[in-house]
Every structure is written in C-alpha cells, then in structure tokens.
Amino acid sequence: MDSFEIEGGPALRGEVSLSGAKNAALPIMAAAILTRDKLILHNVPRLRDATTMITILNRLGVQSEWVGDDTLELQVTDERQTAADYDLVRTMRASICVLGPLLARRTRAQVSYPGGCVIGPRPIELHLKGLRALGANIEVEHGDVIAESVDGLIGNDIYLGGPRGSTVLGTANVLCAAVLAEGQTVIEDAACEPEIVELAHCLNQMGAKISKIGSKRLEIEGVEELHGTEFTIPYDRIEAGTFMVAAAITKGNVLVKNVQREHLGAVFDALRGIGVEMIPENDRKDMRVIGPASFHHVDLVTGPFPALPTDMQAQHMAMLCLADGISVVTERIYPDRFMHAAELNRLRANIRKEGASAIVQGVDYLSGAPVMASDLRASAALVLAGLVARGKTTVKRVYHIDRGYENIEQKLEQLGARIKRVKDESDMP
C-alpha cells in the first residue's frame, strides 16, 4: 500500500487551488439516474470515490465521459439495471445515494446495506423511513436494501431528524425521490449542509421544484420528469479547511484560493480562537492564512452545519496537540471518531479520550514516527502533524486520503512541504 514519507519542518508558503467538493459531487453524480438527458458536471474532483461512483453508475446503465480535466458527462442509456454491485458499494459508503434516484426513476432499487465503518456506526434507518413515507415498500434481505414503488411515489410530510440531528445523505436520498413523487413533500429537519444546497440547486436546474433551499424545511412539488443540465460543483470546503490548518500548523503564510467563506464560518472561528490570522484577498474570494508564533488552546464541538464539521475535527486536533494548554474536542456527530488520537500520540501528542470528547494536552513538539491512517480525515490529520513533527513521519495506508483529496502531496510539495509518496503496486483497499 502506498505511504507518504514526510520530513517535518518547513513553513508552507505560496498559493494553493482547491478541487471540487467530493461530498457535493457524489450525490449530484447519482442524480444523473433521474433523467435520460445528459448531465454535464464541471469541477468534478478526480478522486478514488468519484471513480467508484462512476463505475457504479456505469453498471447501472449510465454512460460517462471525462471531457478535459474536470468535466464529467453522464447520460443514462439503459434503465433496466436496478441493483448496485456489493463489491463496489462496500468500498464506499456514499454509494447509498443511488437508492433514492433508482427508486424514483426505475421504481426499484437494490443496494447493499452499509455496514459500520471505522468512524463508528453509520445507520441508514432515516433514509428508509423517509422513502417509506413516500410509499416505497422496503425490505432488507440477505444484506441488501430492496426498495420498490410499483404504483409510484406519493408526496408526504416527513420528519427526518434522528438521534444526532439531521442526516446529509438521508436528506439527499429522500430529496431525489421526492422530486419525482406525485404531489407535495415537506422534509422537516433536513440537512442544511452546503452539499445538500448544491444538490437541490442542481435538481432545480434539472426541472425539479424545490423551495426553501438551505433551510431545515425543504418543500418539494413533485414533477413528472427531469431534464439534463450543466452544473458546476463548488470548491471543497473541507479541503479548504485542511489547507488552512496546514498553513497554520507549519507557521506558514499561504493563500488558499476560492474559499467559499459562507461555508466555513465555524472553521474560521476555531482557527481565530487558536490564534491563526486570516486575511481575505482578491475581492474576498481567496483567504490568506498566517500561522501564529504559538497556538492557544480552545474547546471545540462538532455539529451539523453551520457548526464545526466533523470532517474537520481531526485536522484541528492535530494543531491543538501543539497548543499552550488543554483543549477539549467534542464530537456531536460521530462520538467514536477519534482513531487518529492514538496515532497522534505515537507522534508524542498527549490525547486522552473521555466519552465523546478528547482531552488534548498541548506538548512542546511532535516527533516523527510511522503511523497508520484509519480513515480519510484521520489520514489528513496525520499528514498535517507530520508536516511539523521533528524528523520523518511515515503515514501508511494513504489510499484513504486518495478517496477524498486530489493530489494532496503535489499541492503540499508546491507549498514547500517535504512529502513524497512511496508507491506500492499491490495497493488495495
């Protein structure tokens, strides 16, 4: 398996361009199932997860073609297939977002029931509850979710809140089904994440009638058919946050380009609390990030948008390992998402888990060591720590990072980091 070798030390300097957002791209790609016309998507990141989604769609009769660097054209040519292959689905939990589109357009969907993953249990009962409320008949058999709507879906009032608040992909699934349901659907406690906002805008461009986009109450008037469109995936807010931490943790000075400020309020707030300087430039489109001489300790709590994203928790924790006191980092989305803590401790950090929180006692320095990536954002945190750890850090199993960060090592190298990929031809997930 590929690994990264990082020599810690250099302060990062220069400019970095972001890629399209993985978590916006995946459900929007799945929405191609909803029409027979062409869906042309720009700014699609070339990531392992995008490739997996393309393969799943191909097997579901959707033709795909990359045009240039980041434009992806998708078009349904055969609507007979309704089952997504287990072999692919098991490698990417986000595959579940083909469920709603398949059910709505082909009246049947079979997708394997996602298991837990390293960040904790990842249930889907809210997805199923929402689809059942639209009239789908859903069974779980032999590890698959089998959903059918022979008589068509009918709009309904659906409360989609769960024990941890709203669900991002659950909202995506129910929304994609409701746009073709008969009559009105209201989704209460819908996810307000920017990725859902973008999906809703794309669906409206395809002819859907969704209103109150961005609120916790989505209203949908069902339509008979959707048509093709051309849509641009927004820049990745988590990649933006990750590069901001990279600049800050190395006490560098980096211009992060095309930062969507309205998506990053809580991340900015956390960084400012730690002492990081942020200066908007170029009509406020880009953000200059300047690392402070020392990091203040802060307490952080993750939550649904607009709170601090769980997908930025591990990266912030890497920086708090070097803060001037004790920080408490609390997970409100995935209470067990702390696998990176034990690996950061191998780099001489001092982190203790207490329930859904991690108590991070700042240390003077981190010390390079071999560490093991456990999931996408944990891997990013280990890379960030490696950028400042004394000596060499080897981050193993970086296929996790390839799932969600496009060319991260090239982008870091261009900013002056000493990072190299050590290839392993037998790299397998």
Ligand code: EPU
């Ligand atoms: N939940 C339930 N029941 C459900 C669905 C979710 O209780 O039926 C709970 C989850 O256990 C969790 C919370 O609700 O505690 C939120 O989960 P959500 O459904 O919102 O997560 P997701 O849609 O499966 C997406 C992102 C994740 C990101 C979460 C939270 C994609 C492809 N994935 O997952 O991204 O952490 O939202 O914002 O959009 C990542 O990119 O590294 C990643 C894991």
